[in-house]
Structures are given as structure tokens and as C-alpha cells.
Amino acid sequence: MAQKFKFSLEKLLDIRKEKEEESKRKFTKTQKEKQETEQRLDALKENYEKYNGIRPGEDLIYQKIKKNYLFALNKGIEQTEKELIAKTKELDIKRKELIEKQIERKTVDILKEKKKVAYYKELDRIEQLQLDEMALYAYVRNNKSIHN
Template sequence: MESRFNFGLQKLLDIRIEKEEESKRTFQTAQREKIKAEERLTTLQSSYDKYNNIEKNETVITKKIKKNYLNALTITIDDAEKELENKDAHLIKCREDLKNKQIDRKTVEIIKEKKYNEFINEQNLMEQRQNDEFALYAFIRKNMERR
């Protein structure tokens, strides 16, 4: 009389797990993009710092080229900072989405655990009743033999 546990919302749980995995992948992608943006910004800033000092013995043309390059770097750094802010906002959004998907999955898993515990308790109760019945039959048979 062994029966198996069958969770009626298993398909829903599978879908929620799949969506959570997809959200994890999106989050990891957003995280990698943010790291790349940070690295790009750091590279640009180090390049700016490298060429920022103008020495006295440089020619006017060299100074002008450096100034134009630094202006271009400044504009690029500003763009990179804006891009980093956008990537950070996207990462926060992905993190919230992942958190919500994990909550959804855990909600269904908790329901599954409760149903499984109910199932186990029911199975234990049925087994206990069956054992009690066998014990009662054995007791009755023993008493009938003594008479």
C-alpha cells in the first residue's frame, strides 16, 4: 500500500526555478558589464592622469596635442561615468528581479515541503493504524487459543 508523493504544483515550481535561473544569468551578465564599464573608466582615468602634467620643455604643438587629447579624454570619461551609472542602475534592477524570483520559488517550495510533511504524517498514521490492527488481531487470536 505504498504510495508516492505527488505535488500538484510541481510544474509551477519548475517554471519558477527556470525563471530564477534565467534571472541569475541576466544578473551575472549585468554584473560583468558593470565590471567592464568600471575597468574602462579606470583605464581612461589613468590615461588622463598620465598625460595631465605638461612639462616646460615641451613644444607648443605637443602641448596643444596633449590639451586636445585631455579634452577628448574628459568627454570620454564623462560618457563612461554615465554609462557606469546606467549599468549600475540596470544591475540594481536585475538584483531586485532576481530577489523577487527567488521569493516566488521559495514560496512554492515551502508549500511543497508542507504538503510533503502532511503526506509523510498521513503515511505514518496509516502505517500506525495498520500495525495497531495487526496487533489487535494477534491479541484476539492469542485469547481465542487460550480458551
Template sequence: MSKYNFRLQKLLDIRLDKEEESKRNFTEAQNEKLKVESKLQQLNENYEKYRNISGTESAVKRRITHIYLNAINYSINEACEELKLKEKTLQDKRYDLNEKRVERKTVEILKEKGEAAFLKEQNLIEQRNNDEFALYGFIRNHREGR
């Protein structure tokens, strides 16, 4: 019995490679987003830690704390903008990954259908051969019985 040879195997391999690359890009974008989220959380924690300025501190210390809070606030705003960009990038990578999966699955479905048709044809050939052998055996036995 011969083996099924899928003519588009190279295309399927290329699509698999592209999907794997897209998965890596998606994971990378997801990790970058998580880093930005972590940074933003850390900045918010620092802001909450130093935002209460008591009147018992010296004017210089209050002024330094105020400048530090302004810097943290500015950093928080920048991190929020960066997070929005990372989320958009992540969405783009997710869309690209889904697109690559659909492309790969399309070729895989073609392969599966071709393989199923091939197996069906092989089974029909085998069945015809078996029927022919049975017919020859029947004829031989029938002639010997006379």
C-alpha cells in the first residue's frame, strides 16, 4: 500500500512556522504589557505611600515630597499611555495570531480531506482485489466440483 503524499506540505510547514513566530510575538507583547502593568502598580503604590503630607514635617521636606509626588504623577501618566500602546499592540498580535491559525487550519483541513479521499480510494482498490480473488476462488472451486 502506498503512502499519502500531500502536495502542499511545504505550504503547511511554512504556515506552521509563521504561526509559531506569531505565538512568540504575542507572548513577547503580553510580557511587555505585564511589565508595564507592574511598573504602573509600583508607581501607584509609591504615590499612595508618600501622598499624605503632614503639617509636622519641615517645609523643605514637604517641598521635596511634593516634587517627588509630581514626578511620580508624571511617571504614572506616562505609564498609562505606554500601557494603552502595549494593549493595542497586544490586540494586533492577537488578531495576527488568530489569522495565522485560520490559515494553518485551512491547509490542514485540505490535507485531512485529501488523506481521507486517498484512504478511501486505497480501501476501494483493496476491496476490488479481494472481490477478484474471491471470484477466482469461487470459479476454481466451482470447476473442481463438477
């Protein structure tokens, strides 16, 4: 009596797993982009600190070029900070979406497990009834032969 459990919502479970995997990929991609933005921001700030200030022996032309470079770095830092804020918000959204997809998949997974347990309990119950019935027939047969 080796019957195999067949879940009627297997297709739905597969779809939910695919959506969860897609959401994981998007989350990972966004997380990587955020890290790259953070690294770019750190590099810009490091360069700003490196070239900020006037050092002895710098001529006027070099100071003017450096000032323009620092201005460009400052604009880059401002822009990258805005980009980092946007990436952080996007990452939060992707995280929430991923959690939602995981919950949706887990819901169907739990349903599958409950149905599986119920299915095998029913199989065990039917098997026990059959065994009880066979035992009863054997008992009746044995008692008939003793009384006859």
C-alpha cells in the first residue's frame, strides 16, 4: 500500500518559490549597488580630505585647480549621498518584498505539510482498519474450528 502523496497546489508552490528566488536576486542586486555607492562615497570623501587645505609651496594656479577639483568632489559627494539615500530606500522596499514572498511560499509549504500529514494519517487509519478486519476474521475462523 505504498501510495504517494500528491499535493494539488504543487504548481502554486512552484510559482511562489520562483517568485521568492526572483525577489532574492533583486534584493541581492540592490544590496550590491548600495555597497558600490557607499564605496564610491567613501572614495570621494577620502579624496576631498586628501586635497583639502593649502599646503606650503603651492602656487596660485595649482591652488585654483585644486579648488575647482574640491568643488567638483563636493558636488559628487552631495550627489552620491542622495543616491545612497535612494538606494537605501530601494533596498528596504526589496527587503520587504522578499519577506512577503517568503511568507507567501511558507504559507503554501505549511499547507502542503499539513495535507501530507493528514494524508498519511488517513492511509494509516485505513491500513489499521484492514488489519483489524483481518484479525477479526482470523479470530472468528479460529474460534469456529475450536467450537466445531
